[in-house]
Amino acid sequence: MNPYQYNTKQAWKVVLIIIAATIGIASLVYSNYLVKSLSQSERTKAEVWAMSTRSIMTMPDVDDEFISFVYAVRDSLTLPAIITDEKDNIIFWRDLDSTKTNIKIEDSTKTNLEYDPSYFQRELIRMKSAHKPILLNLENGEKWSVYYHDSKALRNLKIFPFIQLSLIAIFLVIAYYVFNSIKRSEQNLVWVGMAKEAAHQLGTPISSLMGWIELIKIKFDAEDDQVVNEMERDVTRLEIVADRFSKIGSKPALTNYNVYEVINNFVQYFKIRTSEKISFQIVGETHVEAMLNVPLFDWIIENLLKNAVNAIDTEGTITIVIKENIAKEEIFIDISDTGKGIPKSNFEAVFQPGFTTRQRGWGLGLSLTKRMVRYHKGQIFVKESEVGKGTTFRIVLKSNLNYEPTQV
Template sequence: MNPYQYNQQRWKFFLLIFAAIIAAASLLYTNYLVRNLSKVERTKAEVWAMSTKSIMTMPDVDDEFITFVYSVRDSLAVPAIITDEKDNIVFWRDLDSTKTNIKTTAKDSSNHHLDYDPHYFEKQLNFMKKSHAPIILNLDNGAKWMVYYKDSWFLQQLRVFPYIQLSLIAIFLIIGYTVFNSIRKSEQNLVWVGLTKEAAHQLGTPISSLMGWVELIKLKFDAEDDETLNEMENDIKRLEIVADRFSKIGSTPVLHNANVYEVIAAYIRYFKVRTSDKIIFELTGDKHVEAKLNIPLFDWIIENLLKNAVNAIASEGKITVKISENIAKEEIFIDISDTGKGIPRSNFETVFQPGFTTRKRGWGLGLSLTKRMVHYHQGHIFVKDSEIGKGTTFRIILKSNLTYEPTEI
């Protein structure tokens, strides 16, 4: 991992830990408040139960006391149900008024007939039994009343509030990170595009001069067929192609139908004479398949993969390029294999990330650029197979018959 990736991962780790601390602190403090409010609400439920008992079991007390008890009871808003020992409902408080009703007889106001939705009360009673332990009221006749209650609406909201809050914060952070990351990448792309175009512009003048000098040398020494000068001329043309590649970054290059075998064969002919004689190149497969290519960019793809293959081979070995076609899916497979040191399976995806490299020198941008250029051709590239000490195979998949929608590279 390069220093940039290391620092990036370290900051992500610190931010993750900081976010976890904030989340834990918020949840702990909210739970602290909930526990204390739960104690307060139980006290309110107990006072409400005692006041209700006083009203319903002591009807002969004076009106002033009853009025006081009523005012105390009515000030304690806690959803509750009072039952006898057989779970028969005696009284309730602060439940859905559309499903509850209390009727009293004309003869005796203490004789209550309860008219209610039994399913609703059964559901509420079961919920209250699970929420809190009942408050037990001992009556003068030896019977018992069981007071069940549930948390108030405010306390219920308080329990879920931190989760809603954290969820909203997380959504905001994700959106913010995505937006700022997109802006940062756009700015970086603008910088790279500017640098590459300037590099292409600066290379243009000396390349033209070198081409002129080579022509003058040939004329002066009558060396039109000199092999060394011809190879120098090929290298200068290659520099011209490289400059042209950089000038295309940030624009939309044009794709044309091209014979895949011939394009790859032409580059291998140029590349292998500049490589060790101990490395053997082999090109096999279908010689007639065509795809829409931008040849300078496609050469760049093949160049990066062949250079990686050469670097993976310690001293001597073999590089094989195989072209095949899946007619049913209209796909072209280009497999580039080497007999080098191989890639660990854990790095099959990582090798395409910017900055990843196993070499002491290098920017780690070759395969990243390669993937981007393959994507421009509306194809994809991946590590098909690799074994440590035996070699690696990269596979490029292109469409053989596709209407392209070019994008900027």
């Protein structure tokens, strides 16, 4: 997968997120429209209730049929409401907590309203903050103010879209995680099967090659021949590669090794198989030790060195710096090259399976490298890079590990 393909894949994810966000926003907008419509309807009801209450409390004697109609209109309101005079004295209320209110009927013409003052003040403040008051002008010059707050149905409708979207988002996140886990598990099984089969297939020809090399040494008395010895080293290397693949999906043992010695041994093998125009330097502390599986750790270093070599057009330098952070019991291994560099936007993408800048690359090297570093309970990341000047990868290992190894 080249950067264009990777970016296209990322673009599709962004498009799907935008579509999901659009649906969510549309839901919120429509719910807001319903809330405004219902809110306007409730205000109209509050106005009708206010005027009917004023009529009942101020109108002269009228026939029973009309007064019954007015009472029916007033009692049809189901909103909590309070009427106050110009001095904020409470004149009447509707649908408040019955445990905090009490109505005494002293006689047939006078009603004395008793209530919990602190409760009513809290409710009045709450209603004032919820809506503008409805003003009523009486014939005697007095002015009443009617306050109310939303019904329970309207309050629930306001928060329902957020609850709904939250539940949908949680469901989608869980579903995405589950499906990704299943997909990764299936991919891991395929890769493990392919790796073990490759190791099995390599076993027979490698054994044969070792036998042929021994025959060449005996027949041509070539025990000290440099070419034959290098051939033997390469076949031994093939054995190590086969062993690597056979360990995928298992839990290889970790042993305490000197980090400098392990890296130096591999670099000495690697550099004579690389262009003479590329120089290698290993600097830093030579005494630090870490828990390593050498075949897998060599694979980590090999992948990083190959990437560094490919990044250098003709000639350049690859530098490996080994440092110890004693306070945190960590070892830093910085592998730097003087190659073409990596854009900052691709610092994370380079570790994604399938990401490559080469036309014939599979894009698996750094992905496998990151996985093997994690097996060593370490981290790997692009420490720094500048296009046209080079890149530095940093591996962080624990210098004192006591843990059960995880699956490769």
